[in-house]
Amino acid sequence: MSTRWYPIYQRGNPQLRIFLPNFWMKLIRPTEEQPKNVATFSVSMQMTKYDVQNYLEKIYKLPVVDVRTRIELGKTKRDQVHGYVTKEDDVKIAYVTLPRTEEFTFPDMFADRQEKKESDEKSLDDSKEGFKRFLDRNKKRAGTPGWFSI
Incomplete structure (x- = not known):
């Protein structure tokens, strides 16, 4: 089952041989x-x-x-x-x-994707709301950088 060659004889004991198949x-x-x-x-x-x-x-x-x-x-x-x-x-x-009695379904590796999507949408909405508050706070000071506030 393997096409790997075992190492040639080396002096000393024990002779360690490990079976490593090439198949995947x-x-x-x-x-x-x-x-x-x-x-x-x-x-x-x-x-x-x-x-x-x-x-x-x-x-x-x-x-x-x-x-x-x-x-x-x-x-x-x-x-x-x-x-x-x-x-x-x-x-x-x-x-x-497989036999007719067996049923194989591909595993869903990303089952929590919907939950993550909802949390991403929530954080995006929060950041949009924060940016709107920032614009409202600084709309009277046009041309002034946002980091420059009193």
């Missing part, structure tokens, strides 16, 4: 509407569908019914000044199907 998986938000029992992952290019299935079953104890993978091509872009073409890396996408 990242949960991504699907671009199209999908059934409730399908999760979408961005995985390393070396992973096969069997590696994805074993990874989820052995580490996270998820019952996996099916895994479909596809390779999404990276975007190409032409440099306007020099004219050369650059291309982003390709990405492998894995669609993992």
